[in-house]
Amino acid sequence: MSLDDRKLDVLRAIVEDYVATQEPVGSKALVERHQLGVSPATVRNDMAVLEEEGYIRQPHTSAGRVPTDAGYRLFVDRLSRIKALSPAERRAIERFLANPVDLDDVVHRTVRLLAQLTRQVAVVQYPSLARSSVRHLELVPISTTRVMLVMIADTGRVEQRLVEMPGPIAADDVTELRRKVNEKLAGQRLADTPPLVQALVDDCAPERRSTMACLATVLLETLVERSEERLMLAGTANLTRGGMLDFQGSLRPVLEALEEEVILLKLIGEVEPSTTRVRIGDENEIDNLRSASVVSTGYGPGGTIIGGLGVLGPTRMDYPGNIATVRAVARYLGDLLAQN
Amino acid sequence: MSLDDRKLDVLRAIVEDYVATQEPVGSKALVERHQLGVSPATVRNDMAVLEEEGYIRQPHTSAGRVPTDAGYRLFVDRLSRIKALSPAERRAIERFLANPVDLDDVVHRTVRLLAQLTRQVAVVQYPSLARSSVRHLELVPISTTRVMLVMIADTGRVEQRLVEMPGPIAADDVTELRRKVNEKLAGQRLADTPPLVQALVDDCAPERRSTMACLATVLLETLVERSEERLMLAGTANLTRGGMLDFQGSLRPVLEALEEEVILLKLIGEVEPSTTRVRIGDENEIDNLRSASVVSTGYGPGGTIIGGLGVLGPTRMDYPGNIATVRAVARYLGDLLAQN
DNA sequence: GACTGGCACTCGCCGATCAGGAGTGCCAAC
DNA sequence: GTTGGCACTCCTGATCGGCGAGTGCCAGTC
Numbered sequence: 001m002s003l004d005d006r007k008l009d010v011l012r013a014i015v016e017d018y019v020a021t022q023e024p025v026g027s028k029a030l031v032e033r034h035q036l037g038v039s040p041a042t043v044r045n046d047m048a049v050l051e052e053e054g055y056i057r058q059p060h061t062s063a064g065r066v067p068t069d070a071g072y073r074l075f076v077d078r079l080s081r082i083k084a085l086s087p088a089e090r091r092a093i094e095r096f097l098a099n100p101v102d103l104d105d106v107v108h109r110t111v112r113l114l115a116q117l118t119r120q121v122a123v124v125q126y127p128s129l130a131r132s133s134v135r136h137l138e139l140v141p142i143s144t145t146r147v148m149l150v151m152i153a154d155t156g157r158v159e160q161r162l163v164e165m166p167g168p169i170a171a172d173d174v175t176e177l178r179r180k181v182n183e184k185l186a187g188q189r190l191a192d193t194p195p196l197v198q199a200l201v202d203d204c205a206p207e208r209r210s211t212m213a214c215l216a217t218v219l220l221e222t223l224v225e226r227s228e229e230r231l232m233l234a235g236t237a238n239l240t241r242g243g244m245l246d247f248q249g250s251l252r253p254v255l256e257a258l259e260e261e262v263i264l265l266k267l268i269g270e271v272e273p274s275t276t277r278v279r280i281g282d283e284n285e286i287d288n289l290r291s292a293s294v295v296s297t298g299y300g301p302g303g304t305i306i307g308g309l310g311v312l313g314p315t316r317m318d319y320p321g322n323i324a325t326v327r328a329v330a331r332y333l334g335d336l337l338a339q340n
Numbered sequence: 341m342s343l344d345d346r347k348l349d350v351l352r353a354i355v356e357d358y359v360a361t362q363e364p365v366g367s368k369a370l371v372e373r374h375q376l377g378v379s380p381a382t383v384r385n386d387m388a389v390l391e392e393e394g395y396i397r398q399p400h401t402s403a404g405r406v407p408t409d410a411g412y413r414l415f416v417d418r419l420s421r422i423k424a425l426s427p428a429e430r431r432a433i434e435r436f437l438a439n440p441v442d443l444d445d446v447v448h449r450t451v452r453l454l455a456q457l458t459r460q461v462a463v464v465q466y467p468s469l470a471r472s473s474v475r476h477l478e479l480v481p482i483s484t485t486r487v488m489l490v491m492i493a494d495t496g497r498v499e500q501r502l503v504e505m506p507g508p509i510a511a512d513d514v515t516e517l518r519r520k521v522n523e524k525l526a527g528q529r530l531a532d533t534p535p536l537v538q539a540l541v542d543d544c545a546p547e548r549r550s551t552m553a554c555l556a557t558v559l560l561e562t563l564v565e566r567s568e569e570r571l572m573l574a575g576t577a578n579l580t581r582g583g584m585l586d587f588q589g590s591l592r593p594v595l596e597a598l599e600e601e602v603i604l605l606k607l608i609g610e611v612e613p614s615t616t617r618v619r620i621g622d623e624n625e626i627d628n629l630r631s632a633s634v635v636s637t638g639y640g641p642g643g644t645i646i647g648g649l650g651v652l653g654p655t656r657m658d659y660p661g662n663i664a665t666v667r668a669v670a671r672y673l674g675d676l677l678a679q680n
Numbered sequence: 681g682a683c684t685g686g687c688a689c690t691c692g693c694c695g696a697t698c699a700g701g702a703g704t705g706c707c708a709a710c
Numbered sequence: 711g712t713t714g715g716c717a718c719t720c721c722t723g724a725t726c727g728g729c730g731a732g733t734g735c736c737a738g739t740c
Contacts (some may be wrong), residue, residue, distance in 0.1 A: 026732050039684050044733065054382065062690050062732045101561075102501055136480050140492060150490055150498065152480060158490065158500045163443055221441075236576065237595035251591065255577035366703050379713050384704065402719045404701045 006045045009036060011055055012079040014047075015067050017204055019316055022242060024064030069281035072293070072315055076278050081319040085328050089117060093332050100336070103127070103156035104167040107232050110309065110333050115235025117325045120313035121258065123268045123296075126230040127155035127306040127337070129223070133189045137219075139178045155306055155337065161190070163218045166210050173208065177215060180204075190223050197223075229265050229307075233258060238313070246291070246314030253288035258312075263288075268308040271298030276323055281315045291315060295322045299330035301338030309333070347386045349376060351395055352419040355407050359656055360470035362582060364404030409621035412633070412655060416618050420660040425668050429457060433672050438675070443467070443496035447572050450649065450673050455575025457665045460653035461598065463608045465634075466570040467495035467646040467677070469563070474525045474533070477559075478519045482509040486648075493530070495646055495677065506550050513548065516673060517555060517564075520544075530563050537563075569605050569647075573598060578653070586631070586654030589619045598652075608648040611638030616663055621655040631655060637660045639670035641678030649673070 013034045017025040027040040027047060036043065039325055050056045055071035058064070068073065085093075096113040100106040107124050114122035132153035140148040145168055150160045173265055184196050197216050204212040236258065240253055247254055257263050271277065278299040282290055289312075296310025311322055311332055353374045353646035357365040365378040367387060371496065376383065387405055388395045398404070408465065424479055425433075436453040440446040447464050454462035472493035480488040485508055490500045525535050529546040537556045544552040576598065579591055587594055597603050603626055629652075634648025649670055651662055 004671045024732090028732075040732095041684055041686090041734095042682085045683085048734080058733085060690090060692060063692070064732070135482065136488075138478055138480055138490065140476050140477065140478055142492075146548060148476075148492055148498075150478065150492075152482075152488055152490075152500075154500075155737095158488075158498070160492075162496075237592055237599060240590065240592040240595060250580065252577055252580040255580060259574060259577060364703090368703075380703095381713055381715090382711085385712085388705075398704085400719090400721060402701095568732070660685070 002293075006038070007050060008079055010043055010046045010234070011050055011067070011071060012075060014050075014056060014065055015071065015075045015079070019318055020064055022245060022316065024059055024066050026064035031065070033250070048084070057317045064170055067316075069283065070314060072280045073283075074318070076319050076323075080323075083320040083324045085324055086169045089325070090328070092117065093329060097336055103158075106156075106333070106336060110329060111232045111234040113236065114309065114311060114325070114329050117329070118311045118313070118318075119235070119238050119241065120311040120317065120322065121233065121238055122311050123234045123264055124232050124309040124333075125265065125268050125307040126232070127153070127157055127300075128229055128269070129153060129157065129190050130229075131189075131191075131300075131304075131306045132157060133187060134185045134193070134223075136186060137178065137181050139174050139181070139215075140288065141169070141171060141174050147174060147215075149215070149222065151222060155332060159222055161222045163215055163220050166214055169211060173211065177208075177212065181215070181219070191244075194220060194225050229261075231261060231264055231268065233264070235311075242314060242316070246316060248291050254292055254312075257286055257288040267294050267312070268296045268310045271296065271305055271308045276327055277310075278319065293317055293319075295319070295326050297326050299333045299337075301334050302308070303334075306337070342650070345358075345421060346376070346378070348414075348419055349374075350383055350386045351407070351411060352399050354390075354396055354405055355411060355415045355419070355588065358565060359658055362585060362656065364399055364406050366404035369404070373559060381460050388515075389528075398438060407656075409623065409655060410461055412620045412659065413623070416620070416659050416663075420663075423660040423664045425664055429665070430668070432457065433669060437672055437676055441500075444675070446496075446676060451572045451574040452651065454665070454669050455578065456514060458580050458651045458653070458662045459581065459667070460576055460662065461573065461575045461650040462649070462651050463604055464572050464649040464673075465605065465608050465647040466572070467493070467497055467640075468560075468569055468609070469497065469499070469530050470569075471529075471531075471640075471646045473495065473527060473529045476526060477518065477521050479514050479521070479555075481509070481511060487514060489555070489562065491562060499562055501562045501571055504512055506551050506554055509551060513551065517548075517552065521555070521559070533563050534560060536631075546633070569601075569603055569609060571601060571608065575651075582654060582656070586656060594632055597626055597628040607634050607652070608636045608650050609673045611636065611645055611648045616667055618659065618663065633657055633659075635659070635666050639673045639677075642672050646677070657669050 012026050013030050017030065017033060027043040030043055039303050042153035045258045047056065051065065054068060055074055056065040057068050093113060096109055099115055100109060107126055111122045111124040114124065132155045135152060136152045138150040140150065142148050144236050145165045147163045147165060147169065148160055150158060151161060152158050156256035168301065180200065183194055184200050197219050201212050201216045239254060255267050276295065279294045281293060284290060284292065284294065293312055293314055294312045295317045296308055310326055353370050354365050357370065357373060367383040370376065370383055371380050371416045387396065394408060395414055396405040398407050399406055432562065433453060436449055438447060447466055451464040454464065466531045474491060474494045475494045476492045478490040482488050485505045487503045487505060487509065488504050490498060490502055491496050520540065524540050525533055528536060537559050541553050579594060619634045621633060624630060624632065624634065632652055633655045634650055634652045636648055638645035638648050640646040643663065650666055
């Protein structure tokens with residue numbers, strides 16, 4: 001059974017009204033608010049079909065209809081009209097992201113901007129180390145047996161780790177190590193570094209071998225294994241809009257999920273090029289987020305992708321608006337990073 | 341009118357029961373659960389006095405009594421017995437904080453530990469820059485006109501900023517600048533640096549003057565003005581315990597406050613030596629937190645204070661337990677930092 | 681065959697009503 | 711100063727009925 005155009009119109013109208021009012025929408029209200037050109041009775045027939053197909057449901061007999069996850073999905077895939085950002089929103093983005101002072105600042109501003117524009121919870125992943133290259137490695141002597149390793153990536157990210165050396169180490173040695181390490185690794189993509197690091201150890205003069213090995217261990221941890229992605233969150237308070245009606249009455253599971261970086265990275269970090277991904281309710285693998293929706297996309301300078309960002313909110317959200325905003329912010333952020 | 345010992349006992353019993361059960365406590369239940377040695381009628385008389393004095397109140401006529409903010413205050417100041425941590429808790433702290441990998445890791449673990457032990461929202465401030473000394477300043481050339489300034493503080497904190505130079509700058513110049521800057525600033529407390537930075541510019545050879553001035557500007561921003569404190573949060577989901585009964589029904593204002601770093605710093609960061617500060621309900625200057633309580637203290641290696649940490653929860657919280665935990669965690673954290 | 685108006689029916693919501701019970705305040709007695 | 715008794719308050723939860731929104735179905739129309 002295929003749905004004709006009018007039934008789709010009805011579904012669209014239901015989604016739009018429900019998102020706007022937060023109340024189940026009935027046939028009469030529908031024809032009043034939208035120019036459907038048919039009577040409530042006809043709309044009721046259409047609704048019955050839509051319900052049979054699983055796109056809408058009634059909370060109770062004789063209440064209005066509410067979209068199901070499948071209904072939202074159909075809406076997002078086929079029915080929603082792309083919303084252009086208002087000039088005011090564009091200006092807000094530009095103003096908000098102007099003249100950042102460093103990467104932290106950029107991410108911070110972006111995530112707050114996103115939260116503010118969408119009125120949802122916003123998440124921004126820091127530029128992924130896995131997709132970055134090494135710009136420079138710095139070794140700073142801290143004590144006779146300790147050196148701080150500072151890695152600066154081309155994306156502006158800076159990671160540091162303390163290295164405990166096996167024995168005392170002279171200033172000259174540090175200089176030499178720094179030279180060697182940079183010579184070999186600078187400009188390389190982080191993902192490609194492990195064999196190079198190994199080569200560094202192998203090529204090393206025997207008397208420096210143990211020191212270098214020690215450094216190599218930490219290097220690998222910093223560059224690859226613990227290339228633990230970071231992210232930033234904002235707008236948690238937006239979860240309380242809609243007065244406990246969203247999220248089936250309890251924020252608990254959602255707040256819990258938001259505390260797990262691993263979970264958020266799964267949501268935001270897995271991005272394919274130039275796609276905006278929308279996960280609706282049950283489509284989320286995370287149980288705690290079965291009553292939430294996530295809109296995410298990748299960002300990066302000039303078409304590349306070096307990280308993800310997105311928003312999370314109730315399934316009852318303004319998908320077209322949020323998709324548009326997420327995309328726009330990602331593009332602006334990419335442009336900003338391209339300038340650096 | 342002074343309160344005799346039994347009235348204080350009654351208040352203590354009310355607070356303890358109310359915190360435990362979340363329900364207004366009546367005179368009969370009180371004498372049943374506590375060995376007060378008097379009849380309910382006597383307790384009622386005492387309660388009437390306590391209410392007159394503003395330490396407890398009735399939500400409605402003929403419901404039990406509930407402590408007021410003033411009641412909690414009296415309880416905290418004079419009535420609560422110090423709770424010792426259980427061996428299990430001590431072990432948990434030690435296990436949790438063992439073998440951290442860097443400062444981020446330390447703070448991260450601490451805040452989660454605190455949230456877990458107290459089952460409240462936990463906040464940990466990063467070691468304050470204002471109370472740190474410069475260990476090392478590093479200048480890393482990024483392009484011909486850009487240098488990345490990396491400051492490593494003795495607390496392990498690392499801050500970085502990009503410096504846009506007025507003109508191209510040679511590698512030798514960078515080396516020279518680095519030497520000079522470190523010579524002058526390394527080991528200095530950040531708070532003392534502004535005049536030294538100025539001196540650096542003044543002492544500079546004229547041909548390098550403009551470069552140094554530019555660097556100095558960013559240095560000052562990084563070291564002092566923007567010595568913006570950082571902090572980390574955990575356990576937000578704990579706010580939902582007590583099913584929306586706490587926080588007069590709406591998490592909204594609390595979540596909003598938690599998003600404002602400035603607010604949190606006010607709560608956590610203003611610490612006097614070796615004091616545990618308890619702010620109860622209305623004692624908070626922040627309007628959004630009028631229905632919350634905050635227990636905070638300072639931490640640092642060997643008696644010094646380099647940052648604050650604490651927990652935030654409903655006024656109806658286990659003050660003795662939370663105070664004990666906050667103190668213990670702060671002490672362990674201080675010890676940990678002392679080892680570095 | 682699709683659409684429409686009419687109509688009976690369902691059922692959640694809201695307010696009123698009511699009994700039960702917990703808890704109080706007061707008072708007289710010890 | 712303490713206690714038992716007692717009347718009173720008033721919240722809680724359950725019950726009930728009317729209202730109304732909204733539906734499903736059916737017969738009639740184009």
